Amino acid sequence: MTASSNVADRAPRADVDVIVVGAGLSGLTAAHRLRQFGSTVAVFEAASRVGGRVSSAEVDGVHVDLGGTFVGPGQDRILALAEEVGVSRYPTYSAGRNVIRWRGEHRRYRGTVPPVGANLLDVGRIQLTLDRLARTVPCGDPAAAAHATEWDAESLGSWLRRSRASAAARDLIAIAGRTTWGCEPDELSFLHALHYIHQAGGLSSMLDTEGGAQEEHFVEGSHEIAVRLAAQLGPALRLSAPVRSIEVTDEGVRVSTADERVTARTVVVAVPPSQRGRIDFSPALPPVHTQMAQRWPAGVLSKAYAIYERPFWRDSDLSGQGLSDTGPVFITFDASPARSDGPGVLLGFIGGVYAREWDELPEPERRARALSSLADLFGPRALDAVGYIDQRWGAEPWVGGGPTAAPGPGAVVPYAAAVGAPVGPILWAGTETAERWTGFMDGAVRAGERAALQARNILASSSTDHEQTGAAR
Amino acid sequence: MTASSNVADRAPRADVDVIVVGAGLSGLTAAHRLRQFGSTVAVFEAASRVGGRVSSAEVDGVHVDLGGTFVGPGQDRILALAEEVGVSRYPTYSAGRNVIRWRGEHRRYRGTVPPVGANLLDVGRIQLTLDRLARTVPCGDPAAAAHATEWDAESLGSWLRRSRASAAARDLIAIAGRTTWGCEPDELSFLHALHYIHQAGGLSSMLDTEGGAQEEHFVEGSHEIAVRLAAQLGPALRLSAPVRSIEVTDEGVRVSTADERVTARTVVVAVPPSQRGRIDFSPALPPVHTQMAQRWPAGVLSKAYAIYERPFWRDSDLSGQGLSDTGPVFITFDASPARSDGPGVLLGFIGGVYAREWDELPEPERRARALSSLADLFGPRALDAVGYIDQRWGAEPWVGGGPTAAPGPGAVVPYAAAVGAPVGPILWAGTETAERWTGFMDGAVRAGERAALQARNILASSSTDHEQTGAAR
Numbered sequence: 001m002t003a004s005s006n007v008a009d010r011a012p013r014a015d016v017d018v019i020v021v022g023a024g025l026s027g028l029t030a031a032h033r034l035r036q037f038g039s040t041v042a043v044f045e046a047a048s049r050v051g052g053r054v055s056s057a058e059v060d061g062v063h064v065d066l067g068g069t070f071v072g073p074g075q076d077r078i079l080a081l082a083e084e085v086g087v088s089r090y091p092t093y094s095a096g097r098n099v100i101r102w103r104g105e106h107r108r109y110r111g112t113v114p115p116v117g118a119n120l121l122d123v124g125r126i127q128l129t130l131d132r133l134a135r136t137v138p139c140g141d142p143a144a145a146a147h148a149t150e151w152d153a154e155s156l157g158s159w160l161r162r163s164r165a166s167a168a169a170r171d172l173i174a175i176a177g178r179t180t181w182g183c184e185p186d187e188l189s190f191l192h193a194l195h196y197i198h199q200a201g202g203l204s205s206m207l208d209t210e211g212g213a214q215e216e217h218f219v220e221g222s223h224e225i226a227v228r229l230a231a232q233l234g235p236a237l238r239l240s241a242p243v244r245s246i247e248v249t250d251e252g253v254r255v256s257t258a259d260e261r262v263t264a265r266t267v268v269v270a271v272p273p274s275q276r277g278r279i280d281f282s283p284a285l286p287p288v289h290t291q292m293a294q295r296w297p298a299g300v301l302s303k304a305y306a307i308y309e310r311p312f313w314r315d316s317d318l319s320g321q322g323l324s325d326t327g328p329v330f331i332t333f334d335a336s337p338a339r340s341d342g343p344g345v346l347l348g349f350i351g352g353v354y355a356r357e358w359d360e361l362p363e364p365e366r367r368a369r370a371l372s373s374l375a376d377l378f379g380p381r382a383l384d385a386v387g388y389i390d391q392r393w394g395a396e397p398w399v400g401g402g403p404t405a406a407p408g409p410g411a412v413v414p415y416a417a418a419v420g421a422p423v424g425p426i427l428w429a430g431t432e433t434a435e436r437w438t439g440f441m442d443g444a445v446r447a448g449e450r451a452a453l454q455a456r457n458i459l460a461s462s463s464t465d466h467e468q469t470g471a472a473r
Numbered sequence: 474m475t476a477s478s479n480v481a482d483r484a485p486r487a488d489v490d491v492i493v494v495g496a497g498l499s500g501l502t503a504a505h506r507l508r509q510f511g512s513t514v515a516v517f518e519a520a521s522r523v524g525g526r527v528s529s530a531e532v533d534g535v536h537v538d539l540g541g542t543f544v545g546p547g548q549d550r551i552l553a554l555a556e557e558v559g560v561s562r563y564p565t566y567s568a569g570r571n572v573i574r575w576r577g578e579h580r581r582y583r584g585t586v587p588p589v590g591a592n593l594l595d596v597g598r599i600q601l602t603l604d605r606l607a608r609t610v611p612c613g614d615p616a617a618a619a620h621a622t623e624w625d626a627e628s629l630g631s632w633l634r635r636s637r638a639s640a641a642a643r644d645l646i647a648i649a650g651r652t653t654w655g656c657e658p659d660e661l662s663f664l665h666a667l668h669y670i671h672q673a674g675g676l677s678s679m680l681d682t683e684g685g686a687q688e689e690h691f692v693e694g695s696h697e698i699a700v701r702l703a704a705q706l707g708p709a710l711r712l713s714a715p716v717r718s719i720e721v722t723d724e725g726v727r728v729s730t731a732d733e734r735v736t737a738r739t740v741v742v743a744v745p746p747s748q749r750g751r752i753d754f755s756p757a758l759p760p761v762h763t764q765m766a767q768r769w770p771a772g773v774l775s776k777a778y779a780i781y782e783r784p785f786w787r788d789s790d791l792s793g794q795g796l797s798d799t800g801p802v803f804i805t806f807d808a809s810p811a812r813s814d815g816p817g818v819l820l821g822f823i824g825g826v827y828a829r830e831w832d833e834l835p836e837p838e839r840r841a842r843a844l845s846s847l848a849d850l851f852g853p854r855a856l857d858a859v860g861y862i863d864q865r866w867g868a869e870p871w872v873g874g875g876p877t878a879a880p881g882p883g884a885v886v887p888y889a890a891a892v893g894a895p896v897g898p899i900l901w902a903g904t905e906t907a908e909r910w911t912g913f914m915d916g917a918v919r920a921g922e923r924a925a926l927q928a929r930n931i932l933a934s935s936s937t938d939h940e941q942t943g944a945a946r
Binding site: 401 | 626751760867884
């Protein structure tokens with residue numbers, strides 16, 4: 001259907017300046033900035049809550065972040081936004097020793113390098129090589145790397161084998177990969193891994209607690225940022241309103257849900273790449289966009305929180321940070337509230353190969369296995385949880401997985417540009433479209449702010465052609 | 474929402490026995506067989522036409538198959554169905570010599586093995602090895618292969634490199650892969666490649682014209698089979714009716730489009746795997762299903778047809794079958810009508826890396842490049858086409874690509890079972906769910922027939938619990 005066939009039923013002016021599809025952190029940020037610019041917006045969210053991959057729950061009076069949690073140095077945009085809406089942060093607990101369960105043995109260690117025996121030198125070699133290669137991949141344009149085609153043709157796992165990485169190095173990278181992308185090394189384009197590492201400031205910046213991306217979390221919870229942004233929107237935000245179609249018209253776009261049809265000059269689609277395929281675009285998107293949406297799947301990462309009367313591990317000079325070469329929980333953090341009189345909260349991640357099995361279990365079985373993993377790391381007291389909650393991101397209907405997209409071999413060089421490239425008045429947001437800190441909450445905020453600027457440019461150029469819209473909602 | 478909360482607004486009996494989602498060859502076959510069993514059906518198709526990945530057009534009075542075209546020995550179910558609805562077939566023209574453009578040179582050859590010089594022995598070695606390994610992968614259950622995890626961890630491309638395949642062998646396998654899966658060897662799970670080869674009866678069976686899967690095509694066109702099946706359905710078939718949601722209820726399912734809500738005992742979802750993610754399932758599907766739909770993308774394969782006054786290549790003792798190590802057209806067939814005085818028709822495939830670029834071009838440019846490729850193979854007379862049409866499957870909104878799903882490394886062992894595993898009353902069809910000839914029209918028919926049997930079993934078991942439904946449409 002061409003736009004011109006619809007002149008008769010089209011309103012002469014747009015209902016709003018900009019429609020935002022998706023009320024995750026990225027879409028909400030875009031809407032927030034656009035309103036600060038003086039534009040009118042309508043925000044459609046498919047789920048019955050805001051936040052997207054940021055969510056929260058209360059268990060026995062304790063707040064937990066079910067999705068994106070941590071922030072660190074260099075993540076300026078999420079930090080600025082949190083301050084702007086009055087959400088404060090506190091350091092991730094990291095005093096004492098970390099614990100690792102490796103090849104059936106327990107060890108305790110300080111700092112960020114786990115004691116994996118004679119292979120420690122090789123771990124350092126692999127990390128240095130990854131960091132060095134990553135710096136050759138231009139941020140925001142991985143296909144422009146000199147070795148882009150070669151690196152996109154193989155997986156992170158195949159590169160590790162080709163580099164004769166020791167089993168310890170391979171297993172540690174697999175742990176890092178499960179946390180970061182929710183997949184196994186063999187599933188991920190090596191070029192994507194390198195690009196991701198570069199734009200997150202290197203492996204240490206990406207993986208560390210102190211000085212890294214896990215340095216702090218939010219007192220009120222990350223979800224509170226989304227809640228406060230949403231509150232400002234009032235009736236301009238529609239929940240439980242999945243967008244069914246986006247039509248490009250002569251004057252902009254027409255966006256339809258089951259109940260509503262709204263026109264705007266431009267639309268910001270702020271959903272994960274694989275969810276874009278659920279919207280009917282008219283005219284159809286260029287094939288490269290349709291194909292990208294089928295090739296940038298969400299990873300598989302779940303979280304389990306165990307609540308204790310006290311953070312008992314601290315008594316044994318343990319930080320609550322743990323690593324394991326078995327599952328289902330393979331990495332842990334102390335996520336206790338900021339106050340010192342307890343309770344204690346352990347956060348365990350279940351990802352990649354472990355999540356695929358664990359996610360399919362009923363809740364009591366998931367709980368039993370998660371607590372058993374925690375007991376492997378912190379002793380039998382970890383079984384005495386007074387509260388428990390988990391979040392399987394693969395079971396979230398409008399998200400499809402977490403924490404971020406994990407494109408496989410061959411999916412970056414042909415498709416990376418389509419992740420963020422506007423199609424006429426259709427703009428894209430979401431953390432996958434960020435040029436820095438993609439995959440993190442900071443990337444979501446950056447992408448939303450960039451999309452807001454792109455939308456403002458479209459509005460500015462169209463206001464020279466058309467009368468300025470006077471509509472407000 | 475649980476089923477029990479809806480007792481009040483649920484009709485006591487189902488509107489129909491079975492709902493079929495998708496009127497491709499698989500869904501139409503399922504509906505056809507179910508009606509033969511005496512069941513009532515409703516079929517919902519998102520597009521405005523039936524056929525799915527089977528489609529047709531007329532150019533200057535010449536019929537062409539825009540999608541699935543060829544059939545061969547062993548494809549018993551499509552052959553039986555075609556006979557049943559009165560669609561006849563004729564041999565693919567293959568008299569004379571084939572032509573290959575390789576490393577900048579033209580050669581002519583007879584039979585199925587192209588003359589790629591000194592590397593011919595290595596091509597044979599690679600083919601034999603692939604066939605031998607393929608036979609160790611159980612049809613319909615690739616994850617049960619002894620080396621499943623190892624082979625799923627790498628791509629077909631990485632296996633070729635590891636096997637030190639010559640450049641000629643690698644390039645020939647790449648051509649076979651573009652035609653078969655619409656992707657480059659580096660994008661495809663090696664386990665999937667092996668499984669696919671096995672269930673198609675080996676590489677020769679899969680790739681050959683005489684004696685293989687390209688041996689014949691249909692006089693009236695493959696699409697005519699779908700058209701005749703659809704005609705029998707009458708008002709039970711709804712076109713332009715995308716299914717938005719499928720709810721599981723105590724008594725079966727409730728399926729909703731924008732305009733309609735229909736209940737049934739069971740539903741057969743017969744859409745490509747990556748399109749399943751567009752339907753809202755309630756309750757949500759198990760995560761492994763949601764994740765599979767994000768990891769089995771449609772390939773990228775397009776077709777170009779050039780119509781000539783006469784099949785001029787036959788005058789030079791050429792079969793019209795050609796291969797090229799450059800693009801955009803990399804493999805050709807003579808698709809002229811069965812009559813001898815006819816126009817001549819060349820069919821060229823554009824797939825994988827070539828299609829990604831070519832698909833984005835405007836039609837005149839696509840035509841110019843396709844004809845230029847044909848002229849490279851068949852001489853400048855190929856430029857004098859009197860008619861031209863192409864089909865970019867990546868631009869088809871409810872299909873997303875072609876010819877079939879191309880899962881990447883790591884996407885087979887965890888997810889292959891979910892492609893066909895029923896979820897309560899939700900059954901799956903489509904060629905990807907077939908245990909034999911998956912990816913072919915025959916697989917679509919087989920899958921539809923298997924789903925019809927599964928549905929019949931559900932109806933038989935529920936009729937012992939409930940009154941038999943008397944509804945008919």
